[in-house]
Amino acid sequence: MADYREIxxxxxxxxxxxxxxxxxxxxxxxxxxxxxxxxxxxASALVCPMLLWAMGTALGASTWVLAFLSTRxxxxxxxxxxxxYMYWGLATIAASLLxxxxxxxxxxxxxxxx
Numbered sequence: 389m390a391d392y393r394e395i396x397x398x399x400x401x402x403x404x405x406x407x408x409x410x411x412x413x414x415x416x417x418x419x420x421x422x423x424x425x426x427x428x429x430x431a432s433a434l435v436c437p438m439l440l441w442a443m444g445t446a447l448g449a450s451t452w453v454l455a456f457l458s459t460r461x462x463x464x465x466x467x468x469x470x471x472x473y474m475y476w477g478l479a480t481i482a483a484s485l486l487x488x489x490x491x492x493x494x495x496x497x498x499x500x501x502x
Contacts, residue, residue, distance in 0.1 A: 397459075400477075404451045407484035411444030414491060433498030437491035444487030451480045 418425075418438055425434060458473035 400455055403481055404448055404455065407451070407481055407488070408445055408448035410488050411441045411448060411484060411491075414488060415441040415445065418495070429502060430498055433495070437495040437498075440487040440491035440494070444484040444491070447480045447484040447487065451477045451484070454480060 415438055418434060418441070422434065425431065454473050454477035458470045458477060461467070461470035461473065
């Protein structure tokens, strides 16, 4: 029989790792091209996407803390408190995804205006 708690934890870990990876990866990709892009008309347009992706990485990392707290409260049978941390964790994952998408949209708009 499947252990749904373990399966849920694996999905949560995968989601947390994913939002950190996409935001940090986007920031690294932009940084790797920043020398060439900073000299052109895009220099000021790079700041906002970079800040969004940094914020998305921080939100993803903070989800680890919320997930840990949720798990600790489940272990103590404090389900209502655990659920609150879980919902905050889901909100930080969603916010992290949103920062990635917004950063991509802002960068694409800037590239389209060149």
